[in-house]
Amino acid sequence: MARIDLKGLAHSYFPDPKTDEDYALRRMEHVWEDGGAYALLGPSGCGKTTLLNIISGLLTPSHGQVLFDGKDVTNLAPEERNIAQVFQFPVIYDTMTVYENLAFPLRNRGVDAKRVDARVREIAGMLDLTGKLKQKARGLGADEKQTISLGRGLVRDDVSAILFDEPLTVIDPHLKWVLRRKLKEIHNKLRPTMVYVTHDQVEALTFADKVVVMYGGKVVQLGTPQELFENPAHTFVGYFIGSPGMNIMDCKIDDGAAWVDGQRIGLSDRLLEAVSKQTGKIELGIRPEFLTLETGDAAKGSDGVDVNIIKVEDLGQYKIATTRFGASEIKVKLGEDEQVVGQSGVLRFAPEWTKLYADSQLVA
Amino acid sequence: MNKITNNKAWFLVLPVFFIVAISAIIPLMTVVNYSVQDIFDPQTRFFVGTEWFEQVLGDSRLHDALIRQIIYTLSVLFIEIPLGIAVALTLPRKGWGVSASMVLLALPLLIPWNVVGTIWQIFGRADIGLGGYVINMMGIDYNYSQNPMDAWVTVLVMDVWHWTSLIVLLCYAGLRSIPDAYYQAAKIDGASRWAVFRFIQLPKMQSVLVIGVLLRFMDSFMIYTEPFVLTGGGPGNATTFLSQFLTRMAVGQFDLGPAAAFSLVYFLIILLVCWVFYTVVMNAGKREEQ
Numbered sequence: 147m148a149r150i151d152l153k154g155l156a157h158s159y160f161p162d163p164k165t166d167e168d169y170a171l172r173r174m175e176h177v178w179e180d181g182g183a184y185a186l187l188g189p190s191g192c193g194k195t196t197l198l199n200i201i202s203g204l205l206t207p208s209h210g211q212v213l214f215d216g217k218d219v220t221n222l223a224p225e226e227r228n229i230a231q232v233f234q235f236p237v238i239y240d241t242m243t244v245y246e247n248l249a250f251p252l253r254n255r256g257v258d259a260k261r262v263d264a265r266v267r268e269i270a271g272m273l274d275l276t277g278k279l280k281q282k283a284r285g286l287g288a289d290e291k292q293t294i295s296l297g298r299g300l301v302r303d304d305v306s307a308i309l310f311d312e313p314l315t316v317i318d319p320h321l322k323w324v325l326r327r328k329l330k331e332i333h334n335k336l337r338p339t340m341v342y343v344t345h346d347q348v349e350a351l352t353f354a355d356k357v358v359v360m361y362g363g364k365v366v367q368l369g370t371p372q373e374l375f376e377n378p379a380h381t382f383v384g385y386f387i388g389s390p391g392m393n394i395m396d397c398k399i400d401d402g403a404a405w406v407d408g409q410r411i412g413l414s415d416r417l418l419e420a421v422s423k424q425t426g427k428i429e430l431g432i433r434p435e436f437l438t439l440e441t442g443d444a445a446k447g448s449d450g451v452d453v454n455i456i457k458v459e460d461l462g463q464y465k466i467a468t469t470r471f472g473a474s475e476i477k478v479k480l481g482e483d484e485q486v487v488g489q490s491g492v493l494r495f496a497p498e499w500t501k502l503y504a505d506s507q508l509v510a
Numbered sequence: 511m512n513k514i515t516n517n518k519a520w521f522l523v524l525p526v527f528f529i530v531a532i533s534a535i536i537p538l539m540t541v542v543n544y545s546v547q548d549i550f551d552p553q554t555r556f557f558v559g560t561e562w563f564e565q566v567l568g569d570s571r572l573h574d575a576l577i578r579q580i581i582y583t584l585s586v587l588f589i590e591i592p593l594g595i596a597v598a599l600t601l602p603r604k605g606w607g608v609s610a611s612m613v614l615l616a617l618p619l620l621i622p623w624n625v626v627g628t629i630w631q632i633f634g635r636a637d638i639g640l641g642g643y644v645i646n647m648m649g650i651d652y653n654y655s656q657n658p659m660d661a662w663v664t665v666l667v668m669d670v671w672h673w674t675s676l677i678v679l680l681c682y683a684g685l686r687s688i689p690d691a692y693y694q695a696a697k698i699d700g701a702s703r704w705a706v707f708r709f710i711q712l713p714k715m716q717s718v719l720v721i722g723v724l725l726r727f728m729d730s731f732m733i734y735t736e737p738f739v740l741t742g743g744g745p746g747n748a749t750t751f752l753s754q755f756l757t758r759m760a761v762g763q764f765d766l767g768p769a770a771a772f773s774l775v776y777f778l779i780i781l782l783v784c785w786v787f788y789t790v791v792m793n794a795g796k797r798e799e800q
Contacts, residue, residue: 202698204694204697223697224694224697224698225697225698225700229698230698231694231695231698233691233694233695234691235689235691237689237691237692237695239709239710239713240709240713240714241709241713242709250699250701250709251698251699251700254699254700254701254702254705255700295695298695298699
């Protein structure tokens with residue numbers, strides 16, 4: 147197991163990149179701790195698979211270095227880096243049995259037969275494959291094949307890191323949940339460094355200790371799931387994490403407050419001071435969880451933003467109210483028992499959870 | 511569920527029935543007809559039972575031709591299949607080289623059989639042929655029209671030159687269908703070059719190889735034109751294979767009865783070998799799945 151350092155790392159698929167747009171991966175500096183479970187989260191085309199392939203050695207970065215435990219591995223081939231990788235679609239060796247598939251990475255490295263047998267049986271046990279060890283891999287279903295691929299990734303205990311490239315895409319929802327729990331369990335038990343690429347926030351947030359959110363070839367935030375929720379460093383993180391995502395609206399700072407479509411939203415003094423140094427486009431963001439909506443009698447004389455209520459969806463454990471004022475549509479998360487009366491109400495913004503963004507970056 | 515019965519539907523099968531009848535069944539039955547009778551003219555004919563079959567099956571010249579044929583076909587398969595796989599593995603996977611090599615490889619396949627024979631007939635001549643001349647220059651006494659071994663090798667080389675491309679193209683198609691992730695996974699699993707071939711490439715090529723082996727078996731077992739153009743089956747009988755033998759019997763000596771009997775035997779041999787090969791390979795695949 148190893149610590150992974152990304153030093154001034156950047157990659158372009160063009161031979162002579164000039165603008166930022168030419169880079170699939172923009173310059174980054176990161177240290178990923180030994181034994182951590184990291185998720186690379188982002189939409190398609192954000193560069194997460196590129197980054198993973200650079201770490202695994204399938205791709206050599208055009209700029210910068212990759213270090214495992216301080217050792218430069220930038221120019222080493224995958225087999226020299228001592229890593230394991232699980233791909234999006236099952237890669238299995240058709241003509242081999244399940245046992246032989248799992249043993250393959252060990253046997254190729256000349257591990258002695260007794261040790262191979264012990265490891266294969268241990269991993270098969272964890273993944274519920276014990277009963278199928280003697281079967282040919284060819285006849286199995288996609289779920290089982292992908293489970294074998296996972297097993298092949300986990301079978302070596304001396305790897306620097308285990309990399310997963312959206313490994314649960316082809317797995318059906320129920321089993322997905324089971325396998326994710328298994329991976330988490332294995333991680334807690336053996337503490338390998340794991341890097342997990344996904345575009346599914348639930349997957350990322352449940353699997354990882356630290357989530358690396360990527361957008362447009364950049365790492366926009368690296369943090370724990372809680373940090374991503376409470377303190378999104380970029381409007382994209384706010385929007386991408388959470389269900390529904392953060393409300394983002396254009397605003398002006400004037401007269402000791404933020405103004406959105408002519409309505410006043412109070413800010414903390416600290417934030418006001420910080421934003422006074424900023425130039426560029428200012429946006430205001432707040433999560434639906436931190437808004438209160440008052441309607442009917444409660445709204446009368448209340449100090450807040452007047453809104454029209456467009457619809458209220460009851461999602462069982464909570465309700466989502468969609469409200470509007472001016473050009474902004476704002477979603478509010480309400481408790482199960484909260485009642486919404488009439489077509490209009492007053493929105494109250496919790497000042498400590500009201501965030502400001504200058505050119506999409508958090509103003510702190 | 512009630513099945514709708516409408517016998518008029520059978521009329522829809524008629525066109526196919528006519529085509530198959532004219533193209534296969536009627537000619538074949540004519541041969542069957544000749545194989546059990548001695549026919550002098552339409553009015554003068556005698557039923558001979560299995561006499562012609564006994565005669566051809568006991569013919570030692572035919573045994574020789576059959577043995578030659580089997581050795582020849584096996585040689586063709588043992589050379590062309592591994593060679594085809596090897597060439598397919600070395601072909602480029604992208605860039606201009608792909609189309610260039612495809613065109614080069616397809617060229618021999620586009621040349622008619624008798625032209626191939628003529629090309630090699632001239633190419634191999636010791637006096638005016640480039641190939642034959644160069645070989646003799648190097649001090650090797652090579653003359654395909656006098657030395658049986660030389661004739662044999664020439665026919666074999668000619669077939670390899672003509673048909674290896676087919677195996678290459680089939681294998682290449684099989685190889686191209688392997689997703690990159692397999693190679694990447696193999697790298698990460700630390701697989702050797704041999705293991706990649708044995709566990710990834712070969713299994714993916716299996717189905718196209720079955721087709722390739724069948725086609726090459728059938729074609730080489732029926733080879734006629736090339737040796738006919740090159741040496742006419744000689745020197746002596748060195749390159750007289752089954753088709754050549756049959757033609758001599760039917761057209762040269764006009765022994766229509768024995769020729770018909772032998773045609774049927776010939777046909778059954780090919781059918782049987784193909785069927786056995788196909789069944790064995792397919793069952794092997796199925797057994798593995800269980």
